[in-house]
Amino acid sequence: xxxxxxxxxxxxxxxxxxxxxxxxxxxxxxxxxxxxxxxxxxxxxxxxxxxxxxxxxxxxxxxxxxxxxxxxxxxxxxxxxxxxxxxxxxxxxxxxxxxxxxxxxxxxxxxxxxxxxxxxxxxxxxxxxxxxxxxxxxxxxxxxxxxxxxxxxxxxxxxxxxxxxxxxxxxxxxxxxxxxxxxxxxxxxxxxxxxxxxxxxxxxxxxxxxxxxxxxxxxxxxxxxxxxxxxxxxxxxxxxxxxxxxxxxxxxxxxxxxxxxxxxxxxxxxxxxxxxxxxxxxxxxxxxxxxxxxxxxxxxxxxxxxxxxxxxxxxxxxxxxxxxxxxxxxxxxxxxxxxxxxxxxx
Ligand code: G3P
Ligand code: MG
Numbered sequence: 249x250x251x252x253x254x255x256x257x258x259x260x261x262x263x264x265x266x267x268x269x270x271x272x273x274x275x276x277x278x279x280x281x282x283x284x285x286x287x288x289x290x291x292x293x294x295x296x297x298x299x300x301x302x303x304x305x306x307x308x309x310x311x312x313x314x315x316x317x318x319x320x321x322x323x324x325x326x327x328x329x330x331x332x333x334x335x336x337x338x339x340x341x342x343x344x345x346x347x348x349x350x351x352x353x354x355x356x357x358x359x360x361x362x363x364x365x366x367x368x369x370x371x372x373x374x375x376x377x378x379x380x381x382x383x384x385x386x387x388x389x390x391x392x393x394x395x396x397x398x399x400x401x402x403x404x405x406x407x408x409x410x411x412x413x414x415x416x417x418x419x420x421x422x423x424x425x426x427x428x429x430x431x432x433x434x435x436x437x438x439x440x441x442x443x444x445x446x447x448x449x450x451x452x453x454x455x456x457x458x459x460x461x462x463x464x465x466x467x468x469x470x471x472x473x474x475x476x477x478x479x480x481x482x483x484x485x486x487x488x489x490x491x492x493x494x495x496x497x498x499x500x501x502x503x504x505x506x507x508x509x510x511x512x513x514x515x516x517x518x519x520x521x522x523x524x525x526x527x528x529x530x531x532x533x534x535x536x537x538x539x540x541x542x543x544x545x546x547x548x549x550x551x552x553x554x555x556x557x558x559x560x561x562x563x564x565x566x567x568x569x570x571x572x573x574x575x576x577x578x579x580x581x582x583x584x585x586x587x588x589x590x591x592x593x594x
Pocket of ligand 1: 270271273307309310419458462464474536
């Protein structure tokens with residue numbers, strides 16, 4: 249028995265098109281769901297005028313928790329099930345680097361969360377800033393570990409440890425002390441704390457899980473994000489050493505992230521809907537011109553991809569400004585974005 253508002257059980261699934269969603273500023277803002285997102289998801293799940301289901305995935309630059317944990321949270325917020333099989337966050341592609349680097353510094357996020365994420369990706373030896381402060385509390389003159397942090401941090405002798413790479417997994421909760429520690433490593437001989445390189449050219453590489461300078465949180469205006477930490481670190485390195493620092497960012501708008509998303513969508517459509525052929529069009533709904541729209545448009549320009557960018561007005565992009573990267577469509581909310589895609593198809 250189905251009520252008039254719920255779709256028939258054997259709803260048809262389209263293999264012609266699919267959706268991909270950014271999260272912050274599109275579905276969620278400051279930890280709260282954007283109300284239209286719930287209706288938008290219902291439409292994708294078959295409650296639309298054509299009674300058709302549309303496959304979809306989520307591609308966020310955010311992170312700081314395991315994919316599994318993020319999906320549980322998102323499922324509660326959107327009031328439907330979200331599976332890790334349809335979800336990528338900023339640090340997801342970093343798991344491919346666990347084979348390359350053994351001892352790594354992982355920066356950002358709440359408590360021990362990012363250490364857990366990195367170990368889950370297979371990184372063998374994960375160091376946090378807390379471990380370094382625990383070994384030598386003079387490292388950060390204005391930051392003392394809380395008793396909780398002290399308990400969770402691992403005691404080791406960093407004079408004997410070589411840190412091979414630095415990964416910023418999520419937003420730093422303490423820029424000054426995290427930057428001090430990153431800078432110490434960048435200026436060291438081969439990632440050994442307490443040493444200083446003569447050339448400042450043999451420190452470990454630095455990877456950021458994304459490059460968003462600003463993002464959309466609960467404040468009315470945008471807030472600075474990980475990309476801001478990145479420019480700050482590069483400027484500081486230059487000021488202190490006189491040298492240029494080259495760092496690497498994952499996430500949107502990197503083409504690698506869109507390729508990763510394409511493989512995820514292919515797998516998801518195959519596993520859950522039995523669809524083998526690629527979709528004709530993927531609609532990407534985002535709020536940040538520099539990452540969502542830029543990445544979608546550049547990916548669309550590559551041969552055989554057909555991605556269509558839709559910008560919403562619920563996040564970073566503000567009406568009255570000119571987006572640096574021009575979307576195929578601009579709409580008020582994610583619900584209108586879904587309706588726009590559906591109407592364009594039928
Ligand atoms: O820190 C997360 C933020 O920069 C962007 O997240 O979901 O808008 O890609 P999202
Ligand atoms: Mg966003």
